[in-house]
Amino acid sequence: MIRRSQSFLSQFYALTDFVCVQIVFLFSWWLKFKSGWIPYENSLPIETYALWSLVYGGTAIFLSYFFNFYTPKRKKRFSFELFIIVQVYCISLLILLSILFIFKELNISRSYLLLYLVNNILLISFYRYILKISLKRLRQKGYNKQFLLILGAGTLGKKFYTNLMQHPELGYEVIGFLDDFQKNHEFGFENYKPIIGKVDDLESIINELLIDEVIIALPLHAHKKYGRIINICEKAGVKTLIIPDFYDYLPSKPFFDNFAGIPLINVRDIPLDEFRNRFIKRAFDIIFSLIAIIITSPLLILIAISIKITSPGEIIFKQERVGLNRRHFMMYKFRSMRIQTEETSDKQWTTRDDPRKTKFGSFLRKTSLDELPQFFNVLFGHMSVVGPRPERPFFVEQFKEEIPKYMIKHHIRPGITGWAQSNGFRGDTSIEERIKYDIFYIENWSFLFDIKIIWKTIINGFVNKNAY
Structure with missing residues (x-):
């Protein structure tokens, strides 16, 4: 009886979502081409837009089933549903654009499609939120228990x-x-x-x-x-x-896996273990790092020239770090210190008034500009834009004995910025607190969480009192 009612609700949600998409189509078409509020040159017949709206709606419903959006979520917060809605309708639009390209339907208004996407996300989110709140109040009154x-x-x-x-x-x-x-x-x-x-x-x-x-x-x-x-x-x-x-x-979200036909309890559920999530994160890393390198290229050249003029030695400083699955890689930074032995650089912690820093290097470290070359590490697959900061092998061996769960951070790619860093844990700050933030990020990763961390890093500024 319960399963039948849940199946009915799933079908009801799918039908309602499809109807909402078509309502949004009519509203967006009127807003773009009939309201007079948005200028346009030529318009295809409404029948053409209606056809592609049906395709878009069908794609969104298919993806919603793929993302398990129609399974009961009594225990899930609305923020989880909102994340799925944004994912589903953005990916559906990308698929629609691909289909339009294949069928050479190039005259569909791109501004209309953007309007269509935003309105879909707003309407679906609104009605889902109202539905969730209504069901919550009904349960508090004793219904649907x-x-x-x-x-x-x-x-x-x-x-x-x-x-x-x-x-x-x-x-x-x-x-x-x-x-x-x-x-x-x-x-x-x-x-x-x-x-x-x-x-x-x-x-x-x-x-x-x-x-x-x-x-x-x-x-x-x-x-x-x-x-x-x-x-x-x-x-x-x-x-x-x-x-x-x-x-x-067990963690707050234990995960059951299957290995050789035997069910296993995974004591550390990591969203990035799923191929779909890894693909999304990696695609974003490549696109974001390419854009960052292109935009900052004049600044990269200027910093390189300044380093060469102000102090002798190499422009790029390469240092061994521990990354994904405890594999070692060479991390790139703009050199901010005088030439030193490998023993000194790999085993000595940077201090506030470190005498090894050059004057220009102090500025680079304070503004975090020395880390710009790490976008090349992201392109090469050593790092991600967002993730736990990588550490030197010498300190990793030391911390894994002293700090519980320290090595969990190596389950994912290290990042240029991270949840700990965006909350002020940089430089000579508590390693224990950093690990708590890193583990929270690893267990609760989502694409929107990455965007939040990047945005927080930008808003807080790259200058940090603990960056030295």
Whole structure:
């Protein structure tokens, strides 16, 4: 029954999205060609635009299914949905432009397409937000609820119940607990729903009460009961979820993988492990770094000449760093220090009044202009525009012994800027705090998160008190 209703809702969402796209088509066409507010020269017949609107709508619906946009998202925030909406409708437009090019339909107004894209994102986001808020209020009033039964009234079960009660907007109601050892007077049931039976009573209770999901919160030594519990639930069409007794060792978003036909718990879910996300990030890195190199090329030449004039030695300073999957690479920077031995440069930390810096080098480091050549590292695939900052091998060996989870940063490409750096953690600042920010970025990566970090880096300025 639940699956059928979810399938109906998915189809309803898809149909509504398609209708919204066509409404946006009519509105955008009127706004561009009939309102008189936007100047234009010639217009193709409305039938031509209508045809391509149907193609665009179909593409968007297909991509929405591909991105799992129509699966239930009771536990997801609206910001997650907004990110998917922007992705789906931007990619759909790129596909539409490709199709137009193939069919040599070159007279479609590009300004109209931009207007069409923006209006689609705005309307779909607005109606989805209204729908999400409406469903949330209905659940708070007792409608559209999901009923849960918790197996295990120990620490796991109690903690899950307490956390769940802090989020009434999710629309879940706990029927009670099943436990083989505790009784209500020992359990302190005045603070919780009561214990309504033992684990062996599960089948009869499911048949008597309306239960949508069963939460297994049993200790590890009770794992032999899991098979019978799951069989009973599946026979009754009830969803089963398991809280592992070792959840303290898992991240906030554990991920199940499959290796050699065996399901595995991935204790570090990294969005960039997915090919789709890696492709998007890499494509953006290449485009962004090419644009950055082209725009700053006069500045690059000027800095190179200035370095050559003000101090003897090479213009570009190359230093070994540790990058993706602990692989070493040579990172490029404009030389900001006097010529020194490799031993000194690789094992000595830069200080505020470091005597090794040249006068022009101090300016470069303070303004972060010495890092401009790293856009070539991005092009070569050593680095990304956004990511954890790479460190020298000597310090990596030191920090991995001293700082828990330090090596997690090497699961993705290092970056020119990052979440830690955009929040002021540069230079002689806490390595522990940097790693916390880096891990948060790694576990919560999204394309919009990268844009936010780049924007924050630009807004905060490249001059930083900790850059020296």
